[in-house]
Amino acid sequence: xxxxxxxxxxxxxxxxxxxxxxxxxxxxxxxxxxxxxxxxxxxxxxxxxxxxxxxxxxxxxxxxxxxxxxxxxxxxxxxxxxxxxxxxxxxx
Amino acid sequence: xxxxxxxxxxxxxxxxxxxxxxxxxxxxxxxxxxxxxxxxxxxxxxxxxxxxxxxxxxxxxxxxxxxxxxxxxxxxxxxxxxxxxxxxxxxxxxxxxxxxxxxxxxxxxxxxxxxxxxxxxxx
Numbered sequence: 001x002x003x004x005x006x007x008x009x010x011x012x013x014x015x016x017x018x019x020x021x022x023x024x025x026x027x028x029x030x031x032x033x034x035x036x037x038x039x040x041x042x043x044x045x046x047x048x049x050x051x052x053x054x055x056x057x058x059x060x061x062x063x064x065x066x067x068x069x070x071x072x073x074x075x076x077x078x079x080x081x082x083x084x085x086x087x088x089x090x091x092x
Numbered sequence: 093x094x095x096x097x098x099x100x101x102x103x104x105x106x107x108x109x110x111x112x113x114x115x116x117x118x119x120x121x122x123x124x125x126x127x128x129x130x131x132x133x134x135x136x137x138x139x140x141x142x143x144x145x146x147x148x149x150x151x152x153x154x155x156x157x158x159x160x161x162x163x164x165x166x167x168x169x170x171x172x173x174x175x176x177x178x179x180x181x182x183x184x185x186x187x188x189x190x191x192x193x194x195x196x197x198x199x200x201x202x203x204x205x206x207x208x209x210x211x212x213x214x215x
């Protein structure tokens with residue numbers, strides 16, 4: 001792996017870290033529950049992108065499956081939480 | 093089976109990765125600093141579409157070159173996000189609308205009443 005690619009990987013991971021911190025601030029500050037759920041969804045997205053980039057960094061295919069699982073968990077948790085806020089129960 | 097990746101391919105991959113990072117940071121800044129929830133809903137779409145597409149394309153280009161076969165499976169992640177993210181977003185928008193109606197917040201649109209539809213012969 002050349003210095004160009006490893007530098008780009010580092011830059012992308014740094015960008016994701018900054019984005020995660022900004023989203024985390026929103027998750028802590030609120031102000032309402034729906035903001036927190038959306039922030040959690042965006043944090044899941046950041047984690048998924050980090051996993052994909054690490055897959056390129058360590059040249060392994062396994063990371064892709066982990067990223068797919070994180071994407072699915074993100075959908076399940078966020079839509080479940082949104083449904084709970086809307087109705088008071090997840091499955092009616 | 094792993095071939096050496098030429099420098100220009102690594103350049104393309106590096107550019108896509110940096111672009112994705114920039115898009116995600118823009119999305120996070122918008123999400124963190126806009127004032128209203130309905131304004132904050134929109135910037136994350138950048139992370140879910142452009143940010144994700146760039147990383148997926150970089151992954152496809154890199155692994156296809158390295159393993160000398162078409163490694164297009166990361167497209168599945170893009171497809172998954174394209175199917176699931178609108179559902180979550182619309183659900184959260186409905187949550188916000190519902191809660192503001194319950195709280196009688198000013199400026200909240202009222203639900204469509206039957207008088208709107210009766211002119212079209214719906215009822």
